[in-house]
Amino acid sequence: MSAALSRVLQADWFGPLAIVIVATLVIGSIEPSFLSSFNIQILLLAVAVNCVIAFSQMIIIAVGQMNLSVGAIGGLAAISFAGMMQVWGLPGPLAALAALAIGAAAGLFNGALIAATGISAFVVTLASLSVFKGINLGITRAQPFYGVPESVKAFGNTTFLGPIPWLVLPAILVVVAIMHLLNRQVLGRHILAVGGNQSAAELSGISVARTVVWTHAISGTLAALAGIMFVARLQLGQPSIGDDWLIPSFAAPVIGGAVLAGGHVSVSGTLLGVVIVAIITQALVIFRIDPFFVQVVLGFLILWAVGINRLREIRVERVLGRI
Amino acid sequence: MTAPVLEARGISKSFPGVRALQDVSMTLGRGSIHALLGENGAGKSTLIKVVTGVHQLDAGTLLLDGNSVHFAGPREAIAAGIAVVHQERNLIPRFSVGENILLERLGDNLLRSVDHGAIHAEAKRWLDVLELDVDSRIPVSRLNVAKMQLVEIAKALSLRSRVLLLDEPTASLTPHETVVLFGLLRKLRDEGVSIVFVSHKLEEVQEICDQVTVLRDGRNACDSRSMAGLGRQDLVRLMIGRSEQIPNWSVRDRTTAEPVLELYGIATSIGHNGIDLTLHRGEILGLYGLIGAGRTELAKSILGIYRITSGEIRIGGQTAHIRSMAEAIHCYRLGYISEDRKQEGLILMHSVLENAGMTVWRKLAGAFGVLTDRTIRARVEPVIRQLDVRTPSLAQTVGNLSGGNQQKISVAKWLAAEVSILIVDEPSVGIDIKTKAYLHGLLRQLADRGTAILLITSDMPEMITLADRIAVMDEYRVKGVIANDRVYEGMSERIMHLIHGQEAA
Structure with a gap:
């Protein structure tokens, strides 16, 4: 019993879940409109899009790297999606597939460069961030594509079963797919092994280069999917989509207990991290606090989460007698 | 003996799962050069780390000039006049030679600007003591390895140390540079500095040291005795001992079984040359050598991690080109147990x-x-x-x-x-004796069932316990292969003979 209890208390999702419940109760009791159907719809919409962004970063954290170009890839895929529908008249699903392919290709580009040159992911994705953003601005001249078909707009703005937005569907698919990938796929195991100890993985017959390339391809695809969902929600192909994804993309996995050095991530924890960020954003709106403060709060939230992880590490190291 | 400067009495130190030092003593006389010897894993570096405040001792006392001392960290040991030059470099490559030498004394006032003139004047003094012709203003990264080593010694001296611990100081020096270093060490000794000299090169130890402490399995094999009258063979015997129990297993000869891994004239990008080895089905082939002999590197070259520049590898009779560990496992059923469990x-x-x-x-x-x-x-x-x-x-x-x-x-x-071929690299580093015996039994059992094992170990008893044949490596070459007759004394002498040359016999 106590062992089971301590396992629950130490699980990555426990802390974030407790925060979600307490925050919901507190905010809901002060301001009952927080739990209104309309507000829940807004929350779900934010969670749906942001969790895809967060997973796009989480998978890279799992392999022990970082992807600064998540937002740039998402933005490029978003304007490509809208542009292909407006300029070439492609039907929505076809344009979406093409945009996903662009995201995958951008990820492959990052991964192949990192694997082939051994340059750090930080530097490679910092440079490719500029490349992808530059292509975006070159195509759009910084002007949005407005010609988004009604069907796509409807997908981004209608609900089913009451307050549940349709955009939640692709998000659920992504959650299931990532859980399956990390727990049940050889590639997923390889990703965590490489993140956990690259040389041990290499010497156990795991190809580090191939794993890194695939991980970035997945990250790019997810970023593209988030871009597509953004277009559906905003109803236009805004060139600035993705500009502000970087901080939240790190915040959610870290709040969810991910080890930034790699090898350990939590899908449920990350999802709860996204929910926490959404609740805080929404609470600031409800309490009429300047929404620009969201950035400040997010920054402190990341520091807090990293601090908790560091405390855990120190405890583990003490047990192992390294300190 | 002169009055002791530093004395370690009954030192014990354990790490989780392993007793590194047990009741170890060493007495350093003023103005003497003291050899600290022992095989890999005997506890030399642990002892050095205890004396220099890196590790805290579990039991025992440290006496400095007869007074009990306790060092909570390396800084306190340095302040007490105990300096150490580690085997690995501890210099900042982009900083100048002078800044490196005086790194700890750039001043505690963080706002005051650094007085480069004074730094280089002071550094020059110590470089002159070493008769080292190096401009103190150039960055350390432009020096060769030997000069870096000497800069580290200059740094240790400039701390006005009374006790200087040198861990394998000649490992990267040419014979000429070694002669210069020895001249310097003698000069320091005559000025009253006490020096602890750790080296695998016994001829150097005999040349320069006047006292010796030998560790074996974390205990004293001898405690601070005079070098006078000790021959090279005596030192070897003290280091490897003969108390180790070699299990009474039968002598095996598998050289008639089919060869599963053959190396013909292998040369690698990291310096191996003309390596010929054959490993048979069910055989345990040992690779013995000192640290830096190129054994692990040879294993990693076979596994495709370092590049093979010439020669041929055959696995199961077929020419093999292994490009990665993944290929080694999945195409050739070849496995590798790394010496560095935690990192690799x-x-x-x-x-x-x-x-x-x-x-x-x-x-x-x-x-x-x-x-x-x-x-x-x-x-x-x-x-x-x-x-x-x-x-x-x-x-x-x-x-x-x-x-x-x-x-x-x-x-x-x-x-x-x-896997059908298993390369095992230092299997018993940092594990307890019971598990070690168990692992030995297991490896023998695996070989009996047909697994071919290439065993890399610096632990002589382990080598003689397990190997059917022993290939002795030195400086990236195979010096010879001998069949193991499991008679400990004779085998260890023949192995040392191959490494150290004629006079050891």
Whole structure:
């Protein structure tokens, strides 16, 4: 019993879940409109899009790297999606597939460069961030594509079963797919092994280069999917989509207990991290606090989460007698 | 003997799962050069770390000038006049020579600007003491390795140390540079500095040291005795001892079995040359040598990690070109147990199941690469049980297990992979005697069942316990291969003879 209890208390999702419940109760009791159907719809919409962004970063954290170009890839895929529908008249699903392919290709580009040159992911994705953003601005001249078909707009703005937005569907698919990938796929195991100890993985017959390339391809695809969902929600192909994804993309996995050095991530924890960020954003709106403060709060939230992880590490190291 | 400067009495130090030092003593006389000898893992570096405040001792006392002292950290030891030059470089490459020498004394006032003139004047003084012709203003990265070594010694001297510990100081020096260094050490000794000299090169020890302490398995094999009257053979005997129990196993000869791994004239990009070796089915071939002899590097070259520039590798009679570890496992059924369990063998933050199953994921995956815990468990559980790994469950984090159990898991993953050739690199570093004996039995059993094992170890008793034949390596070459007759004394002497040349015989 106590062992089971301590396992629950130490699980990555426990802390974030407790925060979600307490925050919901507190905010809901002060301001009952927080739990209104309309507000829940807004929350779900934010969670749906942001969790895809967060997973796009989480998978890279799992392999022990970082992807600064998540937002740039998402933005490029978003304007490509809208542009292909407006300029070439492609039907929505076809344009979406093409945009996903662009995201995958951008990820492959990052991964192949990192694997082939051994340059750090930080530097490679910092440079490719500029490349992808530059292509975006070159195509759009910084002007949005407005010609988004009604069907796509409807997908981004209608609900089913009451307050549940349709955009939640692709998000659920992504959650299931990532859980399956990390727990049940050889590639997923390889990703965590490489993140956990690259040389041990290499010497156990795991190809580090191939794993890194695939991980970035997945990250790019997810970023593209988030871009597509953004277009559906905003109803236009805004060139600035993705500009502000970087901080939240790190915040959610870290709040969810991910080890930034790699090898350990939590899908449920990350999802709860996204929910926490959404609740805080929404609470600031409800309490009429300047929404620009969201950035400040997010920054402190990341520091807090990293601090908790560091405390855990120190405890583990003490047990192992390294300190 | 002159009055002791530094005295270690009855020092014991344990790490989780291993007793590194047990009741070890050493007495340093004023103005003497004291050799600290022992095989790899005998406890030399632990003793140095205890004396210099890096590790805290569990039991025993340190006396400085007869007074009991306690160093909470390296800074306190330095302040007391004890300096150490480690084997690995501790310089900042982009800083100038002068800044490196005076790094600790750039001043505590962080706002005051650095007085480069004064730094270089002071550094020049110490470089002159060493008769080292180096401009103190150039960055350390432009020096060769030998000069870097001397800069480190200059740095240690400039701390006005009374006790200077040198860990393998000649490892990267040419014979001429070594002569210069020795001249300098003698001069320092005559000025009253006490020097501890750690080296594998016995001829150097005999040339320059006047006292010697030998450690074996974390205990004193001799405590601060005079070098006078000690021959090279005596030193070798003290180092390797003969108290070790060699299990009474039969002598094996597998050279008539079919060869499974053959190396013909192998040269590598990192310096091996003309290496010929043959490993037969069911044979344990030992690779003995001192640290830096190129044994691990040879193993990694076979596995495709370093580039082979000429020669031929045959596996099962067929010419093999292994480009990566993945190919080695999946195409040639070749496994490698790393000497560095924590860095290269295990993922400490992951579970027992994940670590032991790492090598078989690809093989066990079903359609679309789907893996289930059940299939991995079915493969891993029998191996974990066979190896008697003490773990509460397969979900236990490997980092929380003892060293012995961790080593069993790094063996387990290759048993799970069912390899036919296994390269085992220093299998018993940092594990307890019981587990060590168990692992020896296991390796012998594997070989009896047909696995060909290439065993790399610097532990002489272990080598003579396990190997059927022993290839002796030195400076990236194979000096000779001898059949193991399991008579400890004769074997160890013949091995040392191959490494140290004629006069050791």
